[in-house]
Ligand SMILES: [Zn+2]
């Protein structure tokens with residue numbers, strides 16, 4: 403509790419804004435203009451990529467109107483992010499002049515909160531919830547680490563695993579109930595469908611209106627698929643032979659008679675479990691190999707052996723293992739009880755979540771947590787259980803952005819490394835040059851924490867700035 407008492411704004415430090423906010427230049431307006439120019443360049447680069455990818459994802463040649471809208475959106479988003487950056491010195495310097503000193507709230511949190519209000523009103527309303535979700539995700543992680551630093555909470559792999567299991571169960575429950583049909587572009591439901599398979603009767607009813615409870619066997623394909631012979635092996639090699647053999651086996655599994663009448667999947671239970679496991683294991687390995695080629699291209703080309711390291715199957719084992727446990731437990735429960743129930747989702751997902759135990763990733767768990775909160779709120783609103791709170795998304799964005807700024811400026815050890823790199827790029831390194839010596843007065847050992855994060859992220863601190 404002693405550490406929490408430092409949060410009271412009573413402790414004041416007398417440093418001027420030149421000594422803390424912009425030690426590279428005396429003039430406050432020039433410091434803001436310098437930040438503005440630098441942030442505009444970086445924001446434009448970031449949003450060019452974002453908008454280009456969103457154009458590609460439409461999978462059609464863009465019309466002139468599409469390009470016009472995209473360019474307008476690009477400029478609007480760029481200006482939003484630029485404002486979020488140059489607004490900080492404006493408010494920090496103004497608050498210093500107004501109060502005559504800095505306190506623990508006005509060195510980071512308050513100016514960032516006020517800046518975020520000015521910035522978020524510029525961004526398109528449809529993009530605001532996505533931004534709020536992102537900063538809430540990073541911000542929760544920072545807040546948790548702040549509590550950890552104060553010995554108020556303790557992280558454990560088991561807790562992360564249970565949180566993941568509970569939140570994913572809720573999302574899968576919504577999918578099973580058919581609520582996903584109200585959210586056409588929700589990637590989390592697409593991921594659930596991919597991992598868990600056809601578990602929603604609503605989904606199946608949409609795809610196969612008359613065949614939800616019958617086994618579909620494609621007889622035209624039945625005679626065409628045969629086991630690959632030695633000729634095929636010589637002609638196409640081992641891998642092609644393996645794939646052909648797998649497809650043959652899968653086809654055989656489809657026709658097995660073991661299928662509960664109450665199972666929502668279309669073929670035998672063995673096929674349902676095997677298909678998901680192999681498909682997801684393969685997808686996981688492919689993702690990891692692709693990531694290696696993208697982020698460690700030079701190392702991978704130098705020693706291609708690294709592709710076959712233990713690391714490569716990490717995601718594959720998690721996805722494959724998760725799918726295997728989920729599908730097997732679900733089919734067993736349906737078989738034992740003789741009926742299908744949405745409640746079976748909970749034990750199946752919770753048991754499957756144990757595969758996360760070896761590599762719990764806090765950012766994925768927090769993403770699932772915030773996604774389940776957001777969708778619960780939206781579903782409840784659509785059912786009339788509660789009304790939406792005006793400007794709640796905007797408040798969430800401002801609060802968590804302010805928390806992240808406080809973390810970067812006062813307690814950098816608690817910040818997610820990717821967010822630090824983002825702030826470094828946006829400010830052109832100014833966030834590292836801001837003088838932390840006066841901030842040490844609050845008792846957080848800020849200068850040491852800054853050096854730690856600079857080493858961890860291998861950030862290069864610029865010698866000086868023109869403005
Ligand atoms: Zn100033």
Ligand SMILES: [Zn+2]
Nearest residue numbers: 662665671733
């Ligand atoms: Zn089944």
